Amino acid sequence: MEIRLPELNRADYERAQKRLDNLTKPRGSLGYLEELAKQYVYITGELFPQLPLKKRVYVFAGDHGVVEEGVSAYPPEVTKQMIYNFLAGGAGINVIARQAGAEVFVVDVGVAGEVQAEGLIKRKVCPGTRNFLKEPAMSREEAQASLEVGFELACQAAEEGVKLLLPGEMGIGNTTPSAAVICALLGEKPEDIVGRGTGIDDEALKRKREVVAQALSRYKFDDPIDVLAKVGGAEIGAIAGLFLGGASKRVPVIIDGFISLAGYTIAQALEPRIKEFVFLGHCSEEKGAALVVKKLGLRPIVDLNLRLGEGTGACLASMIVETALRILTEMATFEDAGVTKGNEFD
Numbered sequence: 001m002e003i004r005l006p007e008l009n010r011a012d013y014e015r016a017q018k019r020l021d022n023l024t025k026p027r028g029s030l031g032y033l034e035e036l037a038k039q040y041v042y043i044t045g046e047l048f049p050q051l052p053l054k055k056r057v058y059v060f061a062g063d064h065g066v067v068e069e070g071v072s073a074y075p076p077e078v079t080k081q082m083i084y085n086f087l088a089g090g091a092g093i094n095v096i097a098r099q100a101g102a103e104v105f106v107v108d109v110g111v112a113g114e115v116q117a118e119g120l121i122k123r124k125v126c127p128g129t130r131n132f133l134k135e136p137a138m139s140r141e142e143a144q145a146s147l148e149v150g151f152e153l154a155c156q157a158a159e160e161g162v163k164l165l166l167p168g169e170m171g172i173g174n175t176t177p178s179a180a181v182i183c184a185l186l187g188e189k190p191e192d193i194v195g196r197g198t199g200i201d202d203e204a205l206k207r208k209r210e211v212v213a214q215a216l217s218r219y220k221f222d223d224p225i226d227v228l229a230k231v232g233g234a235e236i237g238a239i240a241g242l243f244l245g246g247a248s249k250r251v252p253v254i255i256d257g258f259i260s261l262a263g264y265t266i267a268q269a270l271e272p273r274i275k276e277f278v279f280l281g282h283c284s285e286e287k288g289a290a291l292v293v294k295k296l297g298l299r300p301i302v303d304l305n306l307r308l309g310e311g312t313g314a315c316l317a318s319m320i321v322e323t324a325l326r327i328l329t330e331m332a333t334f335e336d337a338g339v340t341k342g343n344e345f346d
């Protein structure tokens, strides 16, 4: 996996700006929708993308040894059970993806035990992580391999004509490694970042904070891949890889919730220019998400108090991005419609 992001051309952004300014509306009156359209054109170089966009969600599934510390409100077997639910089309992300017209692909990148299911993409890099309170969650090789899974799938999607990538995940316990990764890479304190995940009570939240704090004091981190290996998880690595792979092919990627933010933080630590190639779908309700969003200088497309993951927020936001592109490509210009221009054109 060689991370080499293409140089983007400011002229593409300006072409989109020019077209938007000539559409039958006061300049800038479609607000952030106009920014989304310009950014999409800047990333892809396509002023008239074909609509609807081909959109794809990858739900990366993985298990977490740290669940034995009592950090989730749900038992670990739910990860596998939800894989069957995704493949049967019954999960939240399936419903939203049907509305959005997005495909949903499910990837076993680190589930504990064998999963036999038709349609499941098998790219297991570890059989669940180890309990990072006691030992590193993954080896460096496993962490690297998880990044590669996401990177390769993004490249494959680009070859198959996907124009918008939507990272999702399923993994009971994964808000704990996500918080640890964020604290390690952004220098934040566990009490500001660790949240209730699936809905743990006050006592479990206290324990979850301690687990993250102890792990952070236990390890010394050499680099972002070392952080991913010691306190991360396979689906977090795959999401980081998806950002980098999408960007390398000029396919925009929409950041989803808290786990997705952890993956993005790793991608950004490896290649700061990743920021040019992404959108933030929403701001998760998980404690810490708002702080991370602010610190990274991102703006959520929607803010709907979601805290599910699976790619739901990214997929919802994809409909807004697509709407912005429809504006750009289908609205009449002043010339086309014979509408008189105002004095802002003088």
Ligand SMILES: Cc1cc2ncn([C@H]3O[C@H](COP(=O)(O)O)[C@@H](O)[C@H]3O)c2cc1C
Pocket: 071, 072, 073, 074, 078, 082, 169, 170, 171, 172, 173, 174, 175, 176, 196, 197, 198, 199, 308, 309, 310
């Ligand atoms: C039925 C169910 C479906 C889910 N879909 C996503 N998550 C979300 O919750 C998990 C993270 O929270 P924690 O760290 O507290 O375990 C992840 O699987 C995440 O995707 C779900 C959780 C459950 C229970």
Ligand SMILES: O=C(O)c1cccnc1
Pocket: 175, 196, 197, 198, 256, 257, 258, 259, 260, 284, 285, 286, 306, 307, 308, 309, 310
């Ligand atoms: O923000 C998320 O995506 C999230 C929050 C809590 C639990 N699972 C996912």
